[in-house]
Amino acid sequence: MPQTSIREVAKRAGVSVGTVSNVLNRPDLVAEATRDRVRAAIEELGFVRNESARRLRRGPERTAGEFGDQPRRAFGVVVEDLTNPYATDVARGAEAALNASGHDALWLSSDYSAAKERRSLELLEEQRAAGVLIIPVDLSARDISGLRTAGMSVVLIDRHTPDVCSAQVDHVAGGEIAAAHLLGIGRERIAFVTGVPEPEPCVERRDGASRTITEAGSAKPATLIQDAMSPTEGQAAAHQLLELSPRPDGVFCANDLLAIGLINELTRLGIRVPEDIAVIGYDDIELAASAAVPLTTIRQPRRELGWEAAELAMAELGEGKSHQHRQVVLRPELVIRESA
C-alpha cells in the first residue's frame, strides 16, 4: 500500500474523486454534510495530497490573483554563505516579503562554489519553484536563460546584468563614503583589508574608496588580502598591518567580521583604536554595535535589499510576458560609532 490517494478517501467517504478534490480546493462548492464526511475520511486515513500530481496536472501556475485563495508558492533564496550575517539578513528580508504575500522561502547555500550554485539552481528547477533570488557566485547568462525558459522568475542580488531583475546596494558609493569619512577625520595613510575569493561588491567598494582617496591627493591605499572574510582572518590582518611602512593610520575593511577581528587583535597588541589606527567596517551587522570598540561602519540596508528582491520576483511572476526587467539600487549609509 504505497500511498493513500484521493481515490481511497473517496471510497471511504462514499463520494467521487472529483468531490474530494473539491473539498480540498473549493470547499464552498461542496455541501456541508459531504464536506464533513470527506474531511473525516481524510483525517482517518491520514491523507496528504501528493503535490507532484497536483502540480503536474495544474501545469504552470495560473496567473495568480484569481478569486479566493492565493496559490502558495516556493521561492528559492540562494546565498553564498549561510554563515555570513550579511547574507542571512538579506535572506531574511526576502523571506519576510515572501511570507507577507503568502509564499515560502527555501534557502540554499552555494558555499562560494560555482558547482554547488549550479546544483542549487537545478534543484529549484526540478522542484518547479516559482522563482529564485540569488547572490551569485558565478552565474552565466546561459544558466539564467535556462531558468527563465523553465518559467521561473530570477532576481539577482548584489550584481546586475541588463536582462534580469536585480536589487543591489551602490557599493561604489559605499566605498566613497567610507574613504571620505576616514579622510575627514584626518587619516592619510589608508589600507584596505579584504579576502578572497573577493566578491564583486567588495571590488566595487575598493574601487570607490581608492578613487576617493587618490582624488583627494593621498597615496593609493595598500591592500591586504586574506584567505577569507572572517574575524580570524581579521586577526591575521592586524599583524600584517603593523609590518607595513609607513604604518597606516586608517583601515577600511571589506566587512565587519574582518574589522572586528582586526580591532580585537590590535587592542590586544596595545594599539589604540581609533587613536592610533581608525577602523571602519562594512555591513553594520548586529555585533558591530556591541563590539569591544563599537564599530563605525557602512550600513547596508540588507533587509530592504532582500525585501525588494523578493518584491521584484513576485512582480515578475505576476506580470508574465509584459514584464520589464527592473534594477533597484539602494544607497548605503554611514554609521558613526567609536572605531573611526
Add this chain to the structure above:
Amino acid sequence: MPQTSIREVAKRAGVSVGTVSNVLNRPDLVAEATRDRVRAAIEELGFVRNESARRLRRGPERTAGEFGDQPRRAFGVVVEDLTNPYATDVARGAEAALNASGHDALWLSSDYSAAKERRSLELLEEQRAAGVLIIPVDLSARDISGLRTAGMSVVLIDRHTPDVCSAQVDHVAGGEIAAAHLLGIGRERIAFVTGVPEPEPCVERRDGASRTITEAGSAKPATLIQDAMSPTEGQAAAHQLLELSPRPDGVFCANDLLAIGLINELTRLGIRVPEDIAVIGYDDIELAASAAVPLTTIRQPRRELGWEAAELAMAELGEGKSHQHRQVVLRPELVIRESA
C-alpha cells in the same frame, strides 16, 4: 505552448518517448548515435524534465543503493534561527553529510514560531522531500507521525522522544562542566544569564549547572532572563548583573553571543574579566576565540551533530520498515581561554 515535454523531444529526435527517458535515466542502454541525437534535441529545445511528473510516476523512492546512479534526494533542514551561528553550523554539518552522499539540503527557518515551523514541515511534505532534520520549536507527536506516514524520515536535533531518531548534545553535562570550571577557579557567587523563549537545551544546561553548584555547597545561582540570546541583550545583562547583591564573581551564559555582549559591556564599565567577574559561554562560535577577551566556553560539536543527524536520516530512509530509532548523544567539551 506550455512546456517542452519529453514527447516533443522524441519527435524532434525521431525516436520514441521511452528512448528519451532512457537517455535521461539510463544512457548506457541507448546506442551512442541515438543518444547524441536525443541530447542535441534536448539542447535545442531547452528541455527540462518535469520533476513533478517524474516523481509522480516513480512513487516512493526505491530503496536506494540500486545499481548505477544514486537517486538524488532533497532533505529539509529546519532550524529556529538562521541568524544564529550555532544553528547554521549544525545545518552546515548536516548539509556536508548530505552532499557527501549526493543529496541536497533545503534550509527552512521557523523563527521560533510554531506556526512557521508547521508550515515549513507542510512545505517539505508537499514537495515530497526525503526527510527532515529539525531543531524543533514546538513539535507535537502528531506532526511527526504525520510526516512519517508521508514516508519521510524525521530526525530531531537537540531534543528527543523515544519514537524518533535524534541527535543531541548532552547539555546537562555541559552545564555541569561549566559550573565545575567556575567553581574550580574559585568562584563562589555564580549567576546564569539566559534569554526567552528559553530553548529546552538551555534549561538543561541550567539544571546541570545548578545542581553542580548547590551540590558543591554554594548558593543557588541567580538567573538573569533577557529578551533574547543576542549580544545586545548580553550588554543589558551586564547592568542587571552589577545591581545584584552580593555581586556575582562568575557568570555562566546560555550562549556565546550573550557572553560576548556581556563581556564587552562589562569591560566598558571598567569591570575586569576574568579578574573581577569570570565569564563562561556556551557553543564556541568562531567569534569566541577572537573576541576582545578570548572566551572560555563549552564547545558543542555542532558540525558533528548535524552530520550525525543527517546520517541518521539517510539511514532511516535506506532501512525502510526494519528501521530502529536511534538516539545519538554527543558530549560537549570545555575550551579554556581567558574569560574564565
Add this chain to the structure above:
DNA sequence: AGCGTAGCTTGAAACGATTCACGATCTTCG
C-alpha cells in the same frame, strides 16, 4: 538455413490529482 542471443527501441499503461461538461435533485413560481 535455422536458431539463440545480445543490443536497441517501441508504445501503452501507470502514477495521483484537477478539471469540466453533464446529470441528478431540489426549489421556486407562474
Add this chain to the structure above:
DNA sequence: CGAAGATCGTGAATCGTTTCAAGCTACGCT
C-alpha cells in the same frame, strides 16, 4: 403541474514522466 434555475456530484480525460513486456535487427554459431 411543469419548467426553469440552483445546487451538488460524477467520472472520464488529462498533465509529463517512467516502466516494462514485447518487437525488431544483426550477428554468431551449429
